[in-house]
Amino acid sequence: xxxxxxxxxxxxxxxxxxxxxxxxxxxxxxxxxxxxxxxxxxxxxxxxxxxxxxxxxxxxxxxxxxxxxxxxxxxxxxxxxxxxxxxxxxxxxxxxxxxxxxxxxxxxxxxxxxxxxxxxxxxxxxxxxxxxxxxxxxxxxxxxxxxxxxxxxxxxxxxxxxxxxxxxxxxxxxxxxxxxxxxxxxxxxxxxxxxxxxxxxxxxxxxxxxxxxxxxxxxxxxxxxxxxxxxxxxxxxxxxxxxxxxxxxxxxxxxxxxxxxxxxxxxxxxxxxxxxxxxxxxxxxxxxxxxxxxxxxxxxxxxxxxxxxxxxxxxxxxxxxxxxxxxxx
Numbered sequence: 287x288x289x290x291x292x293x294x295x296x297x298x299x300x301x302x303x304x305x306x307x308x309x310x311x312x313x314x315x316x317x318x319x320x321x322x323x324x325x326x327x328x329x330x331x332x333x334x335x336x337x338x339x340x341x342x343x344x345x346x347x348x349x350x351x352x353x354x355x356x357x358x359x360x361x362x363x364x365x366x367x368x369x370x371x372x373x374x375x376x377x378x379x380x381x382x383x384x385x386x387x388x389x390x391x392x393x394x395x396x397x398x399x400x401x402x403x404x405x406x407x408x409x410x411x412x413x414x415x416x417x418x419x420x421x422x423x424x425x426x427x428x429x430x431x432x433x434x435x436x437x438x439x440x441x442x443x444x445x446x447x448x449x450x451x452x453x454x455x456x457x458x459x460x461x462x463x464x465x466x467x468x469x470x471x472x473x474x475x476x477x478x479x480x481x482x483x484x485x486x487x488x489x490x491x492x493x494x495x496x497x498x499x500x501x502x503x504x505x506x507x508x509x510x511x512x513x514x515x516x517x518x519x520x521x522x523x524x525x526x527x528x529x530x531x532x533x534x535x536x537x538x539x540x541x542x543x544x545x546x547x548x549x550x551x552x553x554x555x556x557x558x559x560x561x562x563x564x565x566x567x568x569x570x571x572x573x574x575x576x577x578x579x580x581x582x583x584x585x586x587x588x589x590x591x592x593x594x595x596x597x598x599x600x601x602x603x604x605x606x607x608x609x610x611x612x613x614x615x
Contacts, residue, residue: 293532294435296477299442299470302345306443309377310341313444315451315585318571320558323578326452327571328444329561331591335397337519337567338467338589339370339431341443346429346436347374355380360426362386362413364518365394366590367431372403383426385416391518391594410509410521432464433526442470448585449478456582459570461589462486462495462540463520465529471587472536485581486533486540487569491515493542494524495533504530516545516597519566519590547572552598553605555588564593 311333315326330338347359358381361371368384375382382403386395387410399405408416420426430437444467448458458475460468472484488495492512498505506524513521525533548565551572555563563571570586 292528293535294438294442294470294473296473298435298439299446299474302341302436302439303443303446305345305348306341306440309344310443312447315448316559316561318559320554321571321574321578323574323581324583325571325574325578326585327555327559327561328448328585328587329591330444330587330589331562331564331567335366335369335373336590336592337366337370338441338444338587339366340373342434342437342440342466342470343367343370343429344374344377345440346434347371347378347380349436350380350427354427357425357427358382359429360385360417360420360424361429361431362417363431364390364521365398366519366592368398368403368405369394369401371429372398372401376402383420383424385413385420387413389513393594394592397592410513430464430526432466433528434466435528437466438470438473438529438532440470441467442474444587445471445474446478449475449482452583452585453479454583455479455482455585457483457485457584459485459487459573459581459584459586461517461520461566461569461587462488462525463522463566465495465525465533467587467589468537469529469532472532476536483538484536485573486537487573488520488540488542489515489517489548489569490542490544492517492520496540496542498525498530499540517548517565517569519564520569541573543569543572543576547576549601550605551575552593552601556598556602557605561588562591562593562598563588564590566590
């Protein structure tokens with residue numbers, strides 16, 4: 287259970303690791319000598335649903351009581367948490383409803399439906415209100431994509447694995463949208479590898495956390511601003527209330543990266559690292575490649591691999607300088 291301050295503890299993260307044993311893939315640290323410094327990639331795209339979100343979703347569902355299980359769960363998500371909750375709920379025999387923004391990648395929408403969830407599409411600005419309506423009408427339990435102790439603790443198991451596999455790591459680079467993953471990783475690193483720095487990475491076009499830390503308070507960006515970034519997993523307008531407190535307590539720094547660096551990192555991870563990364567998953571490598579000497583011995587959490595095939599193909603063709611030729615007649 288969270289401590290007296292309401293923050294997730296290392297005991298919560300360790301308990302989550304026990305629940306996830308045999309469920310989540312224990313992803314390796316893949317050396318990336320090609321990056322120009324000491325970098326290892328943590329490829330969470332190897333999870334069953336293609337992203338780290340499975341860890342938090344399964345842990346949160348496992349903590350439900352019998353009444354909550356009978357009624358079912360609901361969430362909002364652009365895709366990765368949607369798939370994770372749908373999978374976790376199905377694995378534990380619980381109905382799931384997912385509210386998705388109408389700008390969500392079709393691949394992620396289809397995957398969520400295929401996992402058995404009831405998917406409801408809405409304009410991005412209506413996600414919260416529709417979830418609240420469903421909670422009231424159907425008695426569903428809300429599992430936040432990030433602002434939930436069980437989700438945070440599940441994400442923290444990524445940090446436990448990093449600390450075990452590379453105990454002398456200097457920096458752990460983590461992408462940030464709502465802040466659940468970095469909150470859990472930061473709790474784990476503070477206990478298991480306290481000398482390591484935990485650094486948040488955001489796109490320049492969705493840098494609400496950078497502004498929040500600069501001002502000392504949560505700053506909300508208009509969704510029209512955050513939706514400019516190609517990194518669809520971090521388009522949220524503000525970090526969560528609970529995750530904000532974890533970030534203030536445990537995160538050392540936030541850095542931002544431009545869109546072209548994200549796309550270049552996607553290409554490098556695929557062609558040099560032989561790993562598929564969606565744009566959000568490429569954020570951390572983009573930060574490292576921008577300044578390889580800055581972070582020391584580093585782990586870049588590649589948070590997901592659910593890249594849109596058309597985008598991935600374009601990124602790789604652009605990186606190769608290849609231009610499609612008109613079809614011959």
